[in-house]
Amino acid sequence: MENIRNKVERKPWLGWAIFIVSLLVVFLIGLFSSSIMERRAEAIVAFRPQVKYADNEPRNEIWGENFPRQFQSYQQTSDTSFKSKYNGNAMIDMLEVDPRLVILWAGYAFSKDYKQSRGHFYAVEDVNNTLRTGAPKTSADGPMPATCWTCKSPDVPRLMEKEGAAGFYTGTWASKGAEIVNHIGCADCHDAKTMNLRISRPALVEAYQNMGKDIKQATHQEMRSLVCAQCHVEYYFDKKKVEGANYLTFPWHNGFTVEAMEQYYDAIHFSDWTHALSKAPMLKAQHPDYELHSMGVHADRGVSCADCHMPYTNEGGQKFTSHKMSSPLSAVSSSCQVCHREETDKLIANVYERQTKVIEIRDELEKQLVMCHLEAKAAWDAGATEESMKDILQGIRKAQWRWDYAAASHGAAFHAPLETSRVIANGLVFAQETRISLARLLIKLGVNEPLTYPDIDTKAKAQTLIRLDMEKLHAEKAAFLENVVPQWKKEAAAREATYPLTRNL
Numbered sequence: 001m002e003n004i005r006n007k008v009e010r011k012p013w014l015g016w017a018i019f020i021v022s023l024l025v026v027f028l029i030g031l032f033s034s035s036i037m038e039r040r041a042e043a044i045v046a047f048r049p050q051v052k053y054a055d056n057e058p059r060n061e062i063w064g065e066n067f068p069r070q071f072q073s074y075q076q077t078s079d080t081s082f083k084s085k086y087n088g089n090a091m092i093d094m095l096e097v098d099p100r101l102v103i104l105w106a107g108y109a110f111s112k113d114y115k116q117s118r119g120h121f122y123a124v125e126d127v128n129n130t131l132r133t134g135a136p137k138t139s140a141d142g143p144m145p146a147t148c149w150t151c152k153s154p155d156v157p158r159l160m161e162k163e164g165a166a167g168f169y170t171g172t173w174a175s176k177g178a179e180i181v182n183h184i185g186c187a188d189c190h191d192a193k194t195m196n197l198r199i200s201r202p203a204l205v206e207a208y209q210n211m212g213k214d215i216k217q218a219t220h221q222e223m224r225s226l227v228c229a230q231c232h233v234e235y236y237f238d239k240k241k242v243e244g245a246n247y248l249t250f251p252w253h254n255g256f257t258v259e260a261m262e263q264y265y266d267a268i269h270f271s272d273w274t275h276a277l278s279k280a281p282m283l284k285a286q287h288p289d290y291e292l293h294s295m296g297v298h299a300d301r302g303v304s305c306a307d308c309h310m311p312y313t314n315e316g317g318q319k320f321t322s323h324k325m326s327s328p329l330s331a332v333s334s335s336c337q338v339c340h341r342e343e344t345d346k347l348i349a350n351v352y353e354r355q356t357k358v359i360e361i362r363d364e365l366e367k368q369l370v371m372c373h374l375e376a377k378a379a380w381d382a383g384a385t386e387e388s389m390k391d392i393l394q395g396i397r398k399a400q401w402r403w404d405y406a407a408a409s410h411g412a413a414f415h416a417p418l419e420t421s422r423v424i425a426n427g428l429v430f431a432q433e434t435r436i437s438l439a440r441l442l443i444k445l446g447v448n449e450p451l452t453y454p455d456i457d458t459k460a461k462a463q464t465l466i467r468l469d470m471e472k473l474h475a476e477k478a479a480f481l482e483n484v485v486p487q488w489k490k491e492a493a494a495r496e497a498t499y500p501l502t503r504n505l
Contacts, residue, residue: 102462107276136174278376395434402427
């Protein structure tokens with residue numbers, strides 16, 4: 001001790017060095033202690049359940065009694081106030097914003113109604129309200145299939161356990177209405193006993209099998225994206241796999257790219273609908289979010305969906321995953337800035353720049369596609385034959401499939417801007433080549449004057465052009481919401497009262 005004191009007297013800086021090192025050691029011990037306390041708090045929550053419930057308990061509020069922080073953060077998804085440069089999470093009538101969409105989807109349910117999603121909290125309510133699901137027993141288009149419920153509710157895994165997947169996929173949308181009342185939540189992604197992430201829908205498991213992969217080998221970090229990939233993907237209804245069922249299937253057999261899926265669809269001669277104006281056999285992209293995310297730089301770096309859309313947060317000294325699933329731009333500090341050191345304004349500007357550039361070329365493709373459909377109709381009206389239109393219709397199909405693949409994917413312009421731009425650029429090539437072919441055909445058919453294009457600058461004008469009776473559709477839906485949905489809720493309440501539940505263990 002005397003020796004140390006003498007050294008310090010001869011070298012005063014040594015005392016400061018010892019002091020700083022001591023502070024650092026104390027600081028590190030404090031961090032270590034804090035981490036232990038945090039993990040202990042997490043353990044208390046995980047292993048002291050207040051309620052015991054069934055494996056497929058669909059009611060989120062019941063799960064919330066055991067996991068109040070996660071549940072309270074999930075409830076915040078009801079907030080629709082966030083806005084960004086391009087939309088946000090408020091309900092927006094996209095057909096009103098962009099009437100060209102009505103023409104692109106003529107003959108398909110999306111031409112009646114297409115609103116920006118408000119998020120998981122409103123999943124059941126919004127699918128009941130949309131004109132796309134029509135009004136059972138009165139809609140001229142007939143009822144939608146039961147399969148349309150697949151991604152809307154934790155009641156779905158419960159029903160699949162009871163009926164089997166094929167049984168669930170059989171029947172109409174309305175036939176399952178009284179069973180589907182709880183919006184997307186806990187049981188969709190978590191095992192009720194262990195709280196481990198789980199795959200609750202068979203379509204994703206089957207898609208992995210079709211690619212020669214075993215989803216059970218997925219890591220925890222991969223699962224933080226795969227639970228999202230149960231629904232945020234491109235899919236179609238296979239009507240041949242099980243008789244009477246609209247079997248939900250992912251077209252991943254050849255890969256995730258727009259060309260790989262198109263190759264698969266072409267091989268099985270599949271189309272979602274025949275376009276009402278051009279008569280082209282169309283493909284409707286659903287929302288290939290997981291596929292495009294997988295082709296972006298963040299996925300390449302091992303970043304999961306949850307890392308950005310469900311970032312970690314702290315409350316009362318406890319660290320947990322926020323279940324307020326939303327745009328990372330609504331919480332830049334806990335999402336983007338965990339990895340990126342740039343200022344918030346700079347990071348947001350970077351996102352908007354990518355979105356603006358992609359949307360610019362996407363809008364140009366959209367304009368070209370509208371012309372394709374209108375010019376194809378003019379060719380049919382002038383006496384075109386099926387043989388003369390064959391390649392033209394395939395060109396329209398290819399061009400619009402690429403537009404829709406890019407447009408329908410949430411966040412495509414940010415998740416994979418290079419791949420999205422490539423897809424749109426190829427779509428532009430197909431659209432322009434198709435229009436050249438149409439121009440030549442119209443001349444052969446004696447149409448030598450420039451076409452007069454109809455005015456579609458509002459949703460109403462576009463819907464009138466494709467002969468939609470919107471007044472009738474709205475009246476049917478209003479009657480359905482007034483008379484049928486309340487009965488569904490009444491039946492559901494009576495059923496849920498019978499679910500096994502043990503409180504205060």
